[in-house]
Amino acid sequence: GQLVESGGGLVHPGGSLRLSCAASGFTFSTSIMRWYRQAPGKEREWVATILGADGTTSYAVSVKGRFTISRDNAKSTLYLQMDSLKPEDTAVYSCRALAGNLDSWGQGTQVTVSS
Numbered sequence: 001g002q003l004v005e006s007g008g009g010l011v012h013p014g015g016s017l018r019l020s021c022a023a024s025g026f027t028f029s030t031s032i033m034r035w036y037r038q039a040p041g042k043e044r045e046w047v048a049t050i051l052g053a054d055g056t057t058s059y060a061v062s063v064k065g066r067f068t069i070s071r072d073n074a075k076s077t078l079y080l081q082m083d084s085l086k087p088e089d090t091a092v093y094s095c096r097a098l099a100g101n102l103d104s105w106g107q108g109t110q111v112t113v114s115s
Contacts, residue, residue: 001026001104003095008109015085015113021078021095021106028052029073031099035080037091037111047093048080063089085113 007019021033030052038044048059048069057069068081078095092108 003106
């Protein structure tokens with residue numbers, strides 16, 4: 001499976017961005033999809049998960065209430081809507097697909113929150 005992220009960029013504190021993760025080569029609709037991020041000098045951390053079966057979502061405490069994970073199975077695309085962004089949200093954001101023996105990662109997209 002292949003995953004390609006897009007939508008990163010530079011945004012001011014309090015601003016919003018929507019990341020996308022285009023999937024191909026596997027059955028997207030039934031896969032578990034996750035977003036992770038890695039800030040400079042820090043370990044990669046889990047951000048959010050959305051299940052394929054029923055769309056159940058879960059979030060890290062640090063982003064709950066500000067970020068929204070969603071998916072469009074018809075377009076095989078995962079999204080991360082990020083609102084009320086803070087400088088500490090600055091990181092490379094990557095998507096991950098889990099389905100059976102599949103464990104695939106995208107290359108990541110840079111998000112920088114700065115005034």
